[in-house]
Amino acid sequence: MLLRNGRQLFAMVRSYLWSAMAVGLAAGIGLALTSLVRLPNVSMVFLLAVLFSAARFGIWPALVSSGLSFLAYNFFFIEPLHTFSVTEPHELLALLVLLVAAVLTSTIAGQAREQARRAAERDLASQRLYKFARRLSALADPRSVVDHAAIQAHGDLHHPCVILLSERGSLEIAAAWPPEDSLDPEARSAAQIALAKGEATGSGTAHCETVPWLFLPLRAPEGAIGVIGVAQPGNASLDPETRTLFETVAELTATALERARLGQEISAARTAAEAERVRNTLLASISHDFRTPLASILGAATSLIEYGARLPEQARRDLLVQVKDEAEHLDGMVRNLLAMTRVEAGALELNRDWVDLQELSDRAVVVAKRRGALQAFDVRVEKGLPFVFADPILLDQVLANVVGNAIQHAGSADRIILEAKREDHEVVLSVTDSGPGIASEVLPRIFEKFARASRSSGDAGEGTGLGLAIVKGIVEAHQGTVAASSPVADGHGSRIEIRLPLPKEDT
Secondary structure (H helix, E strand, O other): OHHHHHHHHHHHHHHHHHHHHHHHHHHHHHHHHHHHOOOOOOHHHHHHHHHHHHHHHOHHHHHHHHHHHHHHHHHHHOOOOOOOOOOOHHHHHHHHHHHHHHHHHHHHHHHHHHHHHHHHHHHHHHHHHHHHHHHHHOOOOHHHHHHHHHHHHHHHHOOOEEEEEEEOOEEEEEEEEOOOOOOOHHHHHHHHHHHHHOOOEEOOOOOOOOOOEEEEEEEEOOEEEEEEEEEOHHHOOOOHHHHHHHHHHHHHHHHHHHHHHHHHHHHHHHHHHHHHHHHHHHHHHHHHHHHHHHHHHHHHHHHHHHHHHHOOHHHHHHHHHHHHHHHHHHHHHHHHHHHHHHHHHOOOOOOOEEEOHHHHHHHHHHHHHHOOOOOEEEEEEOOOOOOEEEOHHHHHHHHHHHHHHHHHHOOOOOEEEEEEEEEOOEEEEEEEEOOOOOOOOOHHHOOOOOOOOOOOOOOOOOOOOOHHHHHHHHHHHOOOEEEEEOOOEOOEOEEEEEEEEOOHHHO
16 A cells, blocks of 8 residues: 555656656747747747646646746746746736636646546456456356455455355355455444345445445345445545446346356256266166066075975076076176276276286176076187286176176177277277167267166166166276277177277387
């Protein structure tokens, strides 16, 4: 504040000095002209000095210039010279005309300069408000809104500013610039009145005039949500233009706060709706997909308990195998659910080791056949393919999920091809089936949670619809990519292609 006042004082003194120098220059020019050519009147030269002062520094320096011009013209150009006395009436009239013309000229030119200055200030203020509104429109957090608003108000008004928001029935300081975390009781009481009445309070208003602050309510459709205040040193009221600027900042801030609040409510509602959708989908999947294997296990166990001694050995063995297969099926679905939870929580830990894709593919085929897959399998691994540095257990789960997906959606007479090859700095692992393919409306979201296509039989198939979503999460955790394409050939078939990066020493 002191630095700014010092600069203003220096600028004012400089303007008067320049005005005096302009008059001195005009006197010098007049003396030079009269020494060369006999002129009846050189007062126009002094009017130029007055115009310069008015256009450059404003009304008051120009009025000082007018007075100095009057004295200089009298001293240097009116008989008797080098005195301030006037002997001839017409010379006195010329002096008075000069003084009146100088005063009128300085007033008109000074007013024009002042109007131009105010227009420039209004234009600058409009640009600042436009930029401020644009910044606020990009903010979705109420905290960021009030911080920007406090800084903007301080920059426009050059006084300390504070924003208080209503929290559980009381006003709390949300932002201030310069930073401040407390207000005196009188100022806080005035802010509370502004919030309750929805009117301006403080210096220059009808409420709490002695408080050295001006508080404006931040109005929203349901009522005031807070107040914004600017300090008024010495209870000096804001001029009308500055007051209008402050009110505009308050309105923009209130609008931005309301928009941010509505945005948060919409986001929370969307999050809640999505959580509800996921919960309902998961419950529906569990109730449908878990119930079938549980019913098989329960039926087989009941038969063994009630008729075990009377059943042939082969029948008992078949029932036990059924219990084992359905339990493994349940175990796979539970592992998928747990894996999806770890993927979404970012808690997927990679225990990397060197993985042979030939062994990985052979093992996936063996597991699929042991679980009753009827399709024909063809494993094609490029000769000399380098090992992949990955988590063996998670990669087993990835290939098992992709192969399981192909088994579910391909017919028993179809063929499933597992292929691994090298392309540039990546290893490409793909699973291709010759089934009916993936429907075009399902293909773009095939790796989303709970996305399930119809099986070739027309049933929705077993599984929670998490298999390929888990594949995507695990592959991306290995800095790889996964993609699906369909049809593959002759209008049918589908392919899931996994790309994993090779270590640098292998590239």
